[in-house]
Amino acid sequence: MQIERELRHNAKRGYRLGNSQKIAPYVFVLPFLLSFAVFFAYPLVNAGVMSFQEVLPGEVSFVGLDHYRGLWNEDFGAALYNSSRYTLLTLFLLIPVPMVLAVFLNAKTMMFSNFFRSALFIPALTSVVVAGVVFRLIFGELDGALMNTILHLFGIPSQRWLYSSSLGMFALLVLAGWRWIGINILYFLSALQSIPRELYEAAEMDGAGTMRRFMRITVPLLKPITIYVVTITIYGGYAMFTESYMLWAGKPSPQNIGLTIVGYIYQQGFQYFNLGFGSAIGITLLGITLLVSVLQLTLSGMFKRED
């Protein structure tokens, strides 16, 4: 409880000295620091140590960099390729589309805006367990399955959706779009709401067209939230596992077309019980995602306070 005393003391003194502005931010971020130290840093260091060990029940031995060397294999390559491809494609699907839809929904002329908002969001509320069952039936290979029925309308023969790499990826993207578009619309909307209408009215006075208003006012003002959505999409893309697990009914996908990096961690760590190797994959994944996000955030000038 030393911290408490110290803080209380500091807060009192700090306030009196008029420099509570120096202390306050630290109080605000304190919950994070505590939680980070206890629930993330400590377990993560443990996982890091495990990645250099062969962890077997009742026996632990040091194996140095063996696990990291073992990463150069076909399966990890497939997992990395799938996760990266999925992440890239979801970026194209889950940023521009919800942004434009949110702008439409926010427009004054939009009828039943609230209803559509809810309708597009509701899929996100469904648990993945259930969504997986439903989509497995939609993408079934029988003639009667929904997706194939749609193909028949266009005169295309039935497809085996979950057997080929590109069709399997398509199914994953449909599932991702179905679940996330509504959430992202919500994010963009909450930011759009705080753009004063006067801005648009002023621009209209100046004779700016719809497109121009969108590009000149909306997009720049949405920047902070766009950065946020891009970041969580990248993270969500690399962390994707449950969707593919459910789509292939918990079984390994044929020829690893649905294997993702987290899926690979799960497989190695919990299905083959190579806990050390699983940790090594995890640490590698952390490195990859960190690199990608820091790169993206630096490019978008995230670390500077926007004025």
Place this chain on the structure above:
Amino acid sequence: MKKAFLCTTALLLILVMGLSGCGGNGNTETSPSNPPASNGGTKAEGGETEPAGGEAQKVVFWTFVDAHQKFYESMAASWNESHPDKAIELEATTIPYDDMHTKLLVALQSGVGAPDLVDIEQSKFPNFMKGTPQLVSLNDMLEPELGNIVKSRVEIYSKDNTYYGIDYHVGATVMYYNKEMLDQAGINPDDIKTWADFETAGKQMLEKTGKPMITFEGNGNWSWWPAISQQGSDQVDTDGKVTVDTPVNVKTMEFFQKLVKEGVAAVAPGAGHDTEEYFGYMDSGSAASVFMPFWFMNRFTDHIPDLKGKVIIRPMPAWEEGGNRSAGMGGTATSITNQAKNPEDIKEFLAYAKLSKEGNLQIWKQLGFDPIRTDVWSDPAMKESNKFTDYFGTDIFDTLISIKDEIAPVHIREKSPEVFDAIRNKAIPEIFIDMKEPAKVLKDVQASLK
């Protein structure tokens, strides 16, 4: 000024409260809101679990099959009736398949939180044999019974001559023929002795009805594995070496691929035989037969209702005259973990449920499995009417007795889970979906598993 102070303390209070974990201090076994009851869903024993004699011993059991939970609950109830002095109070929980094994691994690895008694599925079992097994040896109770049971069903779950688990069933693979379709094509199933006969019959089926005679899994192990097991081959040998590309294995794969090319066999929709799509496919009479282990019966009774009374069970075709006509496939062991407080008492209960005659009769009656104790197979109780005899007829165990000695043991070793996965997702789809050359595919898989 005061406000700053108040806000800070309030925040810290909340933090401190959160971190002190009110509600879980000390006794984590059961929280007060949660009186220890055997499963809330079944009203099997209200107050009877606590016999007048004294304290019933609590036994925590995990499984991934709801029906297994019910089976053990009923066995616990009858055990308590006949052994009031050793009464147990079973606390059973069903957890999804993968997750239960993950949870068990985490608990055994940490030395805390494992159940006393647990179901471990066959293909997961080798994982628990790595390092120092965290399970209890069952030798002292098993050895006297080895003569009465199908021995391979406990050998699968052993390491260095120590037995760690007992299976529910033999998992004898049998043919499920759609009698109605065979009649349409004029085929007598009892004339099919070998796979060559089967191919001939299949061509006749295709000619007469335009439908495939049989289905194979396109992303699973239940078609190829029993077929090589019939011929005494396997995916790993006794020493745990990978033997995926032996000549017998390649030849078998080539034959099955040929059947697919001829149209005699179809690749099962939904990639495997245990999928929703496949149930619908069979239900509508789209293929005339399938071979699957004995435990596949309840898929027919529960998910393929329209074929009731039309399906008959027969031995598999042999690869040569007098060859094996079955294989033991799949299975789930019940084991006792080293975190159990009184393993000796739990062992007695486990022996009662899995090795005794009455236990084995119940395994058939409640679960519809082929029990590992073969002397109950000829018991009149096996012909009593239940949902299985109603669906398949009463000659189920006659078929089983005829193939009793034709079930070769399978090898499950540490490498097995990886081998199974490689076969399931690489070899089988490449051979049956992409129609690649089996010899080459199996050779590549063999090389990748080195």
Place this chain on the structure above:
Amino acid sequence: MQPKPKFKFTPSSLLLLVMFVILAALMLFPLYALFMASLKPATELFRYGLNVRVDFDMMSLNNYKSIFSGEGAAGNYFGWYKNSLVISALFTLLSLLFSSMVGYGLGMYRFKGRNLIFTLVLVVMMIPVEIILLPLYKLMISLKLINTIWGVILPFIVAPLPIFFFRQFALGLPRDFMDAGRMDGCSEYGIFFKIMVPLMAPAFGAITILQAMNSWNNFLWPLIVLRTTEQFTLPIGLASFVSPLGNNYEALIAGAVLAILPILLVFLFFQRYFMEGLTVGGVKG
């Protein structure tokens, strides 16, 4: 309090309307199909796939009855329901409090170590729970939090995603309000609770929905922490209906339909709240 929107029937607005109707229909179709399936026997689902044929001979409330009767596999359904409600409510409230504080601190102030802490937030966001599962479990054992609600909630209460979101939101908050507050003699915390929290209403709305949703559907961690059937949450219970041996699709689908309801209510309630709480904004001040 939004001014009543005037609908202008222009060709473009009609086109938009048609587009959204189609989109909404596509989005809702799987759920509609799920609902229809919940009224039919499961075998129907496998034989004809997912279809939405209305067939009154076959449709019944049997699947729901099996849940409400409290027998068999679905016997614990409402217990799970209650657990999920308690856990989700607690988790959402606490994580709103902490995440908004941290996010605000990171967005509003400039202080030493700000970027480092923000980077750490990102790092936490990037850690899949699968990697730290085992160490975290061991930690929970030593904290004696296994099989408790706190064990499920505590490790993830200070959630990185909402912190990030609140930070982004705080970046756009008017700073002169802060100075005005200081002039009026508010403490820094007073400014946060009295002035800024109301301004952040839309963010609170969005994050409430998000966090409630996440905890409502959370699967892996609760499964590892909770021990007994009675303690399970809904997703774990529902998933146990689809085991490789012994599928209980009737209970699964009916249970899934009922499971959407509470989270749907949260969504409808909070979305209105955050849409309305907006126009009372700080901009006009």
